[in-house]
Amino acid sequence: MRPSRRDELVRKAFHVFYRHGFHATGMDTLVRETGISKTTMYNYFSTKDELILAVLRLRDEEFRNRFTRRMQQLANTPAGQMLALFDVLDEWFHEEGFCGCLFIKAGAEFQDHSDPIHVQAAEHKRVLQEQFTAMAREAGARDPRDLASKLMVLKEGAIVLAVLGNKDEAIRNAKGAAQLLIETATGQQVEAA
Amino acid sequence: MRPSRRDELVRKAFHVFYRHGFHATGMDTLVRETGISKTTMYNYFSTKDELILAVLRLRDEEFRNRFTRRMQQLANTPAGQMLALFDVLDEWFHEEGFCGCLFIKAGAEFQDHSDPIHVQAAEHKRVLQEQFTAMAREAGARDPRDLASKLMVLKEGAIVLAVLGNKDEAIRNAKGAAQLLIETATGQQVEAA
DNA sequence: GAAAAAGATTACCGATCAGTACATTTACAA
DNA sequence: TTGTAAATGTACTGATCGGTAATCTTTTTC
Numbered sequence: 266m267r268p269s270r271r272d273e274l275v276r277k278a279f280h281v282f283y284r285h286g287f288h289a290t291g292m293d294t295l296v297r298e299t300g301i302s303k304t305t306m307y308n309y310f311s312t313k314d315e316l317i318l319a320v321l322r323l324r325d326e327e328f329r330n331r332f333t334r335r336m337q338q339l340a341n342t343p344a345g346q347m348l349a350l351f352d353v354l355d356e357w358f359h360e361e362g363f364c365g366c367l368f369i370k371a372g373a374e375f376q377d378h379s380d381p382i383h384v385q386a387a388e389h390k391r392v393l394q395e396q397f398t399a400m401a402r403e404a405g406a407r408d409p410r411d412l413a414s415k416l417m418v419l420k421e422g423a424i425v426l427a428v429l430g431n432k433d434e435a436i437r438n439a440k441g442a443a444q445l446l447i448e449t450a451t452g453q454q455v456e457a458a
Numbered sequence: 459m460r461p462s463r464r465d466e467l468v469r470k471a472f473h474v475f476y477r478h479g480f481h482a483t484g485m486d487t488l489v490r491e492t493g494i495s496k497t498t499m500y501n502y503f504s505t506k507d508e509l510i511l512a513v514l515r516l517r518d519e520e521f522r523n524r525f526t527r528r529m530q531q532l533a534n535t536p537a538g539q540m541l542a543l544f545d546v547l548d549e550w551f552h553e554e555g556f557c558g559c560l561f562i563k564a565g566a567e568f569q570d571h572s573d574p575i576h577v578q579a580a581e582h583k584r585v586l587q588e589q590f591t592a593m594a595r596e597a598g599a600r601d602p603r604d605l606a607s608k609l610m611v612l613k614e615g616a617i618v619l620a621v622l623g624n625k626d627e628a629i630r631n632a633k634g635a636a637q638l639l640i641e642t643a644t645g646q647q648v649e650a651a
Numbered sequence: 652g653a654a655a656a657a658g659a660t661t662a663c664c665g666a667t668c669a670g671t672a673c674a675t676t677t678a679c680a681a
Numbered sequence: 682t683t684g685t686a687a688a689t690g691t692a693c694t695g696a697t698c699g700g701t702a703a704t705c706t707t708t709t710t711c
Contacts, residue, residue, distance in 0.1 A: 270657090288479065288567075289481050291697065291698060292698080293698080301659095304659070311700095313699065365565075365566060365569070374479050374481075374482070374566070376479065376557045386622055387622045394623075414628075415634065415635045420615065421618035422616075423611055423615075425615070425618060426610060428565050428566075428569075429561065429562070429576075429580045430610075438604065441608065442612070445638060445639065446635055463688085484668060485669060486668080494688090495688070496670080496689095497689065497690080498687085500669095500671080501688080506670090
């Protein structure tokens with residue numbers, strides 16, 4: 266049981282689900298796009314939902330790792346790193362193939378709150394918010410959870426409007442609002458990169 | 459050609475699409491849920507996509523009417539009315555059957571930017587932002603479009619986190635951030651209702 | 652080099668997909 | 682009362698849905 270083949274499936278399935286949606290993508294489409302036979306898929310995952318869950322888990326880990334690492338690269342101070350979230354978002358928005366947040370899509374397509382896929386999507390947001398809360402605490406915010414939650418609101422809003430509106434306007438306004446919030450919450454000036 | 463029957467179809471189709479998604483809802487499901495025969499449906503709309511477009515148009519009009527009217531009811535000053543957006547959102551979040559924004563879902567399920575359904579969803583956000591811009595101008599904001607866009611970001615973010623996280627936390631933080639933004643942009647104090 | 656594990660191939664299952672054909676019923680207007 | 686159009690029920694199309702079974706080929710492992 267090589268893990269590489271399974272990872273390859275999950276990674277390619279992510280791209281198809283991300284671009285075309287979960288319900289709109291059939292297993293036969295995945296066979297065609299990935300070149301992996303259906304038998305092999307169902308050896309690794311007994312249902313389509315389990316494959317989707319595996320895709321969400323992989324994306325969750327990679328997405329959070331990438332964002333936190335890049336935020337730390339772009340600024341020195343904790344407060345600056347929080348603001349840099351919106352520069353990382355900016356980079357992401359302008360990548361080729363960007364079409365929104367996989368977890369927002371998952372939450373939208375699997376609305377039932379008891380559905381494991383919905384739960385997994387919600388979990389991603391919860392963990393991310395906890396990471397932001399830790400950063401806000403480091404930055405000396407009066408109410409770290411409060412600041413982190415407000416930045417989360419700005420982040421999700423920016424993503425939605427990047428898809429349905431103007432990327433640059435969305436990120437500019439989200440970042441502007443974030444700067445005001447961070448400065449108000451920490452009492453320190455933060456320079457926009 | 460009575461318009462009431464067609465409206466009834468669109469209205470009931472909205473509820474099913476809203477709750478279960480577009481791709482996940484088949485035309486046979488709509489027949490079962492609405493009690494309207496498939497033949498009648500295809501008399502009014504020649505494709506499923508056209509029905510979806512009609513649903514979006516109806517929802518767009520009713521949603522914007524309701525929100526602007528309720529915002530005006532809840533506050534007297536223009537600035538207060540803008541902040542009241544988040545009280546109206548709060549009411550909406552706690553309605554039975556709330557499960558997010560139909561236009562965010564439409565934009566997520568129909569990702570192609572040239573798809574008429576995606577265009578229609580984006581148009582809803584654009585018109586709403588124009589309405590907010592007019593209100594921000596009335597409220598004396600230095601840069602009305604800037605304030606309106608920032609409030610849009612907060613609104614969309616609150617909706618996403620109301621679905622995938624905690625409704626009360628989302629609305630509390632969005633409103634708190636909005637108050638700071640409105641006061642900064644207009645230079646006047648705004649009381650939270 | 653042989654056993655065994657993994658993958659591919661192909662064909663298939665019943666159910667559902669969007670959409671259509673057609674004959675029947677309802678409702679309203681002349 | 683009759684003519685007409687809207688609305689209906691039923692049955693159907695070919696395609697696709699998620700998932701399975703059996704057979705064959707490749708790769709790994711001892």
